[in-house]
Amino acid sequence: MTSIRKAACIGGGVIGGAWAARFALAGIDVNMYDPHPEAARIVGEVLANAERAYGMLTMAPLPPRGRIVFCASLKEAVQGADWIQESVPERLELKRGVLTEIDAAASPDALIGSSTSGLMPTDLQRDMKHPERMFVAHPYNPVYLLPLAELVGGGKTSAETLKAAQEKLAPIGMKGVVIKREIEAFVGDRLLEAVWREGLWLIHDDICDTETLDDVIRYSFGMRWAQMGLFETYRIAGGEAGMRHFLAQFGPCLSWPWTKLTDVVDLDDALIDKIAAQSDAQSGARGIRELERIRDENLVGIMQALKAGDGGRGWGAGKILAGFEKHLWKTAPKKEARPGREPLDLLEIKVHPSWIDYNGHMTEFRYAQCFADASDSLLRLIGVDMDYVAAGNSYYTVETHTRLLDEARLGDLLRVSAQILPSSDGRKLQSFMSLTRADGTLLATCEHLMLHVSSAEGKAVPPGADVMGRLQPLIDAHGDLPPPEGAGRSVGQKR
Known part of the structure; x- marks a missing residue:
């Protein structure tokens, strides 16, 4: 496997800090740049939770933890890095400027990924001198546990860059999925946006509260999606006749007035107050770090269970974990008897x-x-x-x-x-x-x-x-x- 030798993380918030944790726990040194005065504390807390999660996730011997070094400037942070991950706030002009600055200061062979959740890579790479090496690497939170990164190239991104990104992600336990064409919000966030929009209407119309809606997801199709996705789940729903039968049986439902996906809810103050109050009642007794730890424990349990799927060969995210562990065992120093x-x-x-x-x-x-x-x-x-x-x-x-x-x-x-x-x-x-x-x-x-x-x-x-x-x-x-x-x-x- 082609491995990352040194990483740089520009932006140390929820996503940038979790990227740094993913790199560091794979044994990769990380340079971090974030001007926020509390960046070191925030990243340190994310790393602590990540280490706790990895202690539950695998018995494979992790390499010595990479060092996370906070740098005084972006230019200093990218020096010597062969993977640079930008995770600054989601504003086009800000991200474009930061990526252009990274491009000017980085090593010629460095890959430059953006954590953007929806901006087009062509727009982001507009002012870069070497746009062929820039791409979107859109992860899912928590980055240190969920293995997916959507890899999206812009108009000037080379195919070799996307292939190299896939290869470099595998040794750190991630699956890079190449999206064929760029589109706003890519694939995952478009699906999430559809569910989110419908959910907002269900709350707005007092069909249910936030806790009920979350229960419907997590006790039913959420578990199906976790291990099999959407289309494979529906193929099974078609019985022995498969997907063709499912589409024939349930396809007409798409024209029924079941959804408000094309009608955007007005997020006025009243609806915001309603959602916030219901969310506080649902989860407000627990602090954010405690909720993160509970989330991590649940994800670890699901991934460990999926690792045993398909006769021990692994299934879905569990198969990625099994491959990651195999890599860890193979590269771990040999103990002498x-x-x-x-x-x-x-x-x-x-x-x-x-x-x-x-x-x-x-x-x-x-x-x-x-x-x-x-x-x-x-x-x-x-x-x-x-x-x-x-x-x-x-x-x-x-x-x-x-x-x-x-x-x-x-x-x-x-x-x-x-x-x-x-x-x-x-x-x-x-x-x-x-x-x-x-x-x-x-x-x-x-x-x-x-x-x-x-x-x-x-x-x-x-x-x-x-x-x-x-x-x-x-x-x-x-x-x-x-x-x-x-x-x-x-x-x-x-x-």
Whole structure:
């Protein structure tokens, strides 16, 4: 993948700050320019929320966080950057002037993206000397979680620029979608504008209040759209006959007087006051940062669920996350298996909100997930990585025995360590894992047996020499350790 080496963010508001967080958490240094006196605080708060969200989003090892440096001028900020993202307020003359200034000061090979949500790139690039490298990269909030960026070229944007932008977005976990022709508001905001306009009329006419309208979206078609979009959803609605049947059945509805999409509501003071009061009643008890954190938790849960879709290959935004994690694992520094007379430290993780059951404790299957993730860490430690699996060999779990000894609660920092048991010989890998809280409390143990299997042969075989060379010193070192308490136990055995 073609990666971004250094980024510059011009404008550090909601969108610009979230772009900076996306870059920094992908290990990219960011120069930031924003004359707002509170810019550093605002961007710092956005970055803190982004780091919290990524801690829930993925177990893949993130690279060292990129540095965000606030610069005294735009010219200073763009120096050395190969991706420059403009996110200043949505005014044509302001954006055009800023982009022209960026163009004059940037490196010749730098890509210049604008976060505009609706201005035409041809208008924005009018005064630039190198307009071929300027394009719209319109993201969705929060930029650090939602993976889409609409890539829209102007009349002078080169096709190579848009292709390069797509390639550079992939390693930071984003999907660049190229829009064929520029149009005001592009694709996403045109759809949002239609729903927004209809929603305003429904509030204006007292059909419902803001909370009811949001409930209708989030408890029904919003979830369908989140994983399948509009047309694929409607194809399914057509049954076995597909889209053609759907269009024949529901197409005539388009001429019925169901909508006011062509009739713009008058946003007078009375309607503004009504909407603001209803919104305050709906959400005003929570601060903006708390609402952002709740939003992030929900999005993380949806994306994690979608990552398991399509037989584990990922679906929609989950497929993008799976590809991002694959890139992170591939580029992460390799850990060395260092034999010692102590169990191996394999995993450290906090209990997520989605892991809590109705009793306020970590639900049972999350204990199993901790041990499964620790097993993956052990395998990577001995060289059983994605390339090894792709070559046709892997370890398969054949038996486990778990003891639940204490309760984990929301926010607890958990650690998993493992002792390799003497019965291990490479073909067979048997470990005894301990899950502890940060204060040392033992929460659970898991005795875990895996067999090394050749996918092509469909049977257990010895591992490769490199894997065995990493594993054998661990077997030898742990062979001198006393047997862990609880090893060899059976279900229901008295203590």
